[in-house]
Amino acid sequence: MAKQLVLMKGNQAIAEAAIRCGCDGYFGYPITPQSEVLEHLMAERPYLTTGMVVLQAESELASINMVYAGAAAGKRVMTSSSSPGFSLMQEGLSYIAGAELPALCVNVVRGGPGLGTIQPSQSDYFQTTKGGGHGDYRLITLAPASVQEMYDFVELGFDLAFKYRNPVAILSDGVIGQVMEKVMVDDYKPRWTNEYIEENCPWAATGHRSTGKHRIVTSLELEALKQEAINDRIQAKYRKCEEEDARYEAIQCDDAEYIFVAYGSAARICMKSVELARAEGIKVGLIRPITLWPFPTKAVKEIGSRMKKILSVEMNAGQMIEDVKLAVDCNIPVEHYGRYGGVIPTPVEILDALKKMIK
Amino acid sequence: MTREDIIKPENLVYKRTPVLTDATMHYCPGCGHGVVHRIIAEVIEEMGIQDNVIGISPVGCSVLAYNYFDVDFVEAAHGRAPACASAIKRLRPETFVFSYQGDGDLASIGCGEVVHACNRGENITMIFINNGIYGMTGGQMAPTTLEGMETVTCPYGRDPKIMGHTMRLTEMLAQLPGTYYVTRQAVYTPAAARKCKKAIRQAFENQKLNKGVSFVEVTSNCNSGWKMTPVQANKWMEENTLKYFPLGDMKVDGKFDPKFIERVGTFDQPNETIFSLRKK
Amino acid sequence: MAFKGALVIDTEKCKGCAVCITGCPQDPKCIALSKKVNAKGYNYLEMVNEDACIGCASCAVICPDGVIEVYRAKC
Numbered sequence: 001m002a003k004q005l006v007l008m009k010g011n012q013a014i015a016e017a018a019i020r021c022g023c024d025g026y027f028g029y030p031i032t033p034q035s036e037v038l039e040h041l042m043a044e045r046p047y048l049t050t051g052m053v054v055l056q057a058e059s060e061l062a063s064i065n066m067v068y069a070g071a072a073a074g075k076r077v078m079t080s081s082s083s084p085g086f087s088l089m090q091e092g093l094s095y096i097a098g099a100e101l102p103a104l105c106v107n108v109v110r111g112g113p114g115l116g117t118i119q120p121s122q123s124d125y126f127q128t129t130k131g132g133g134h135g136d137y138r139l140i141t142l143a144p145a146s147v148q149e150m151y152d153f154v155e156l157g158f159d160l161a162f163k164y165r166n167p168v169a170i171l172s173d174g175v176i177g178q179v180m181e182k183v184m185v186d187d188y189k190p191r192w193t194n195e196y197i198e199e200n201c202p203w204a205a206t207g208h209r210s211t212g213k214h215r216i217v218t219s220l221e222l223e224a225l226k227q228e229a230i231n232d233r234i235q236a237k238y239r240k241c242e243e244e245d246a247r248y249e250a251i252q253c254d255d256a257e258y259i260f261v262a263y264g265s266a267a268r269i270c271m272k273s274v275e276l277a278r279a280e281g282i283k284v285g286l287i288r289p290i291t292l293w294p295f296p297t298k299a300v301k302e303i304g305s306r307m308k309k310i311l312s313v314e315m316n317a318g319q320m321i322e323d324v325k326l327a328v329d330c331n332i333p334v335e336h337y338g339r340y341g342g343v344i345p346t347p348v349e350i351l352d353a354l355k356k357m358i359k
Numbered sequence: 360m361t362r363e364d365i366i367k368p369e370n371l372v373y374k375r376t377p378v379l380t381d382a383t384m385h386y387c388p389g390c391g392h393g394v395v396h397r398i399i400a401e402v403i404e405e406m407g408i409q410d411n412v413i414g415i416s417p418v419g420c421s422v423l424a425y426n427y428f429d430v431d432f433v434e435a436a437h438g439r440a441p442a443c444a445s446a447i448k449r450l451r452p453e454t455f456v457f458s459y460q461g462d463g464d465l466a467s468i469g470c471g472e473v474v475h476a477c478n479r480g481e482n483i484t485m486i487f488i489n490n491g492i493y494g495m496t497g498g499q500m501a502p503t504t505l506e507g508m509e510t511v512t513c514p515y516g517r518d519p520k521i522m523g524h525t526m527r528l529t530e531m532l533a534q535l536p537g538t539y540y541v542t543r544q545a546v547y548t549p550a551a552a553r554k555c556k557k558a559i560r561q562a563f564e565n566q567k568l569n570k571g572v573s574f575v576e577v578t579s580n581c582n583s584g585w586k587m588t589p590v591q592a593n594k595w596m597e598e599n600t601l602k603y604f605p606l607g608d609m610k611v612d613g614k615f616d617p618k619f620i621e622r623v624g625t626f627d628q629p630n631e632t633i634f635s636l637r638k639k
Numbered sequence: 640m641a642f643k644g645a646l647v648i649d650t651e652k653c654k655g656c657a658v659c660i661t662g663c664p665q666d667p668k669c670i671a672l673s674k675k676v677n678a679k680g681y682n683y684l685e686m687v688n689e690d691a692c693i694g695c696a697s698c699a700v701i702c703p704d705g706v707i708e709v710y711r712a713k714c
Contacts, residue, residue, distance in 0.1 A: 024450055025446065025449070025450050027446060053446075053449045053450055055445075055446075055449065057442065057475075058471060058472070058475035059471060061439065061442075061471070061472070062439070062442040062471070062472055062475065063442075065435065065436055065439035065442040065443055065446075065472070066442050066443065066445060066446035067446070068433075068435075068436070068439075068443065069415070069433055069435070069442070069443030069444070069446040069447050070446040070447065070450050072433040072443075072447070073413065073433070073446075073447045073450055073451055075450045075451075077446070077450070091436060092436060092439075095436050099434075194451075205413055205431035205432060205433050206413075206431060206451070206454075207410070207411050207412055207413040207430070207431045207451060207454040207455070207456075208410050208411060208431070209409070209410050209429075209430065209431060210410075213429075214380075214425075214428070214429045214430050214431055214432065215431045215432075216425045216426075216431075216432050216433075216434070217432070217433045217434065218416075218425060218432075218433075218434035219434070220422060220423075220434055
């Protein structure tokens with residue numbers, strides 16, 4: 001099947017993209033609002049067509065450790081979950097980062113803390129972009145704002161994961177996960193052959209010792225100086241990633257006096273608020289970070305420094321605002337507007353918040 | 360006949376397998392881990408699968424097992440080796456996959472993963488070293504610690520009223536339909552070690568059949584944790600541990616061993632002998 | 640048919656656990672711990688009763704560190 005336009009949910013787009021981009025394995029556990037990922041995969045049965053392994057694991061703990069091991073064996077593997085489940089995965093993500101393995105994890109965020117709600121939220125920003133698990137590591141974080149991006153970011157996520165040998169998160173939310181939109185899907189790409197992996201992933205424990213010596217995948221190093229050297233290597237990758245792979249979208253920022261900074265579904269809502277504000281003569285633009293880590297600091301600094309004020313619009317109690325303030329070195333006033341606990345702000349509400357900030 | 364006459368290549372009957380690396384193992388003198396490592400390595404050598412096997416090491420004393428086997432290895436998070444082994448076997452079904460765990464890793468923190476991997480009938484080999492104690496962290500109580508046995512976290516002996524009962528996880532796993540071969544072995548005598556090798560060989564051979572989990576528990580010692588000499592520890596194990604954890608097959612070729620069925624009927628008996636022994 | 644055995648012991652890797660000695664079927668035992676120590680400070684294994692060794696490898700199969708190499712010849 002060639003490229004085609006289809007109507008699907010964001011969660012289904014994740015699953016469909018995985019099958020079509022040549023993913024080797026998905027390991028997951030049901031949790032609202034992302035269960036359609038596993039459901040779609042089980043309905044499509046890619047193990048009969050592309051050979052992709054799909055397994056409903058006994059828990060998120062098992063899922064993330066299956067991902068860890070699958071990645072250790074050189075395979076393109078992924079999982080998905082929602083906030084409470086993603087919290088359970090943090091130890092595993094730390095191991096994946098520590099062992100320098102590529103893996104993709106999708107978090108379709110719901111409101112917390114605790115069991116919280118099943119409604120959409122962006123309250124896992126800190127957890128995802130600041131570490132979440134133990135140790136000095138970062139999750140490369142992609143924030144889709146449409147079902148098309150849910151689809152596109154699966155392959156992009158794998159590419160970045162293998163480029164840096166680091167876990168990549170797709171930080172979505174219940175809106176993008178559940179909404180149905182049209183999506184252009186790609187043709188099926190073949191999965192990597194074992195020969196290709198043998199050649200291109202010399203770090204992988206494939207069982208074949210083809211590099212002439214046994215390969216060990218571990219995140220353990222008992223000598224502090226050696227562990228520091230490993231950390232230096234990992235940090236160097238992160239500096240390179242910040243340099244090369246920070247992504248954003250700037251909307252109507254050129255003549256703007258104010259900007260919204262918002263990602264994911266909050267950014268989608270802000271697009272409407274920009275339209276409403278401009279109809280009233282307020283010159284406002286929008287910066288939409290696409291990577292939340294690395295945060296598009298340079299762009300926010302450059303564009304933000306020209307503004308009178310910045311409004312960070314988030315579906316949380318104020319998390320990304322810290323990165324926005326750091327980006328402009330607190331030289332420009334930055335305020336936060338947010339709804340949380342599963343409540344989605346309306347474009348008019350955000351416009352009102354903008355007007356209040358301007359006064 | 361002089362020593363020189365005997366020591367000739369044609370007379371060699373036993374040497375260290377090249378599937379073990381030259382690294383000196385960090386285990387305490389007399390620890391059963393070393394024997395089981397050696398047996399697994401010998402089985403890998405004899406089956407000729409050194410270039411088609413992936414091992415999963417746990418967290419605990421055997422965390423560094425990957426340094427001792429000259430085969431590809433993945434070090435798992437605490438308790439998650441069965442999940443790791445499941446994923447690797449499904450993604451690389453042509454490869455022999457084995458997990459290696461201690462009793463803290465497998466029976467305590469990783470209890471969920473091992474039960475579900477066994478229940479799914481993953482086509483893997485699991486090696487479970489049961490020495491009734493946490494060795495690496497300094498001799499704390501494990502789920503497998505015998506009633507009345509003293510450890511640093513039950514210094515007055517394990518009291519099942521407060522601390523729960525000694526857990527026979529292997530017997531539980533044998534009852535899952537996903538397990539194909541379940542056995543309990545030991546390595547404290549030459550005869551036991553030879554028998555254990557046969558069992559581990561069987562557990563690896565079974566992967567060719569794709570019929571489910573092959574699970575080998577090796578009841579072992581922890582002379583440091585038990586505060587005994589290696590020789591005393593082996594004797595103590597024979598007199599105490601093996602009464603509660605009897606050796607032998609529980610399930611062969613997917614069928615229960617009749618002796619095992621007879622034995623499971625007696626599992627509700629309290630372990631008075633050990634309790635009184637340690638009280639002295 | 641009688642056999643005669645000989646051991647080659649990697650004394651530097653031996654940890655002196657003495658488990659092998661319990662495995663030796665001969666009486667008196669063929670092997671014992673030396674009074675001397677190796678670089679790691681362990682009293683290492685040595686042969687004390689060479690003539691009695693039949694090369695059964697019982698010591699080697701329970702050696703946790705794989706330090707015993709066994710040879711056996713017909714005599």
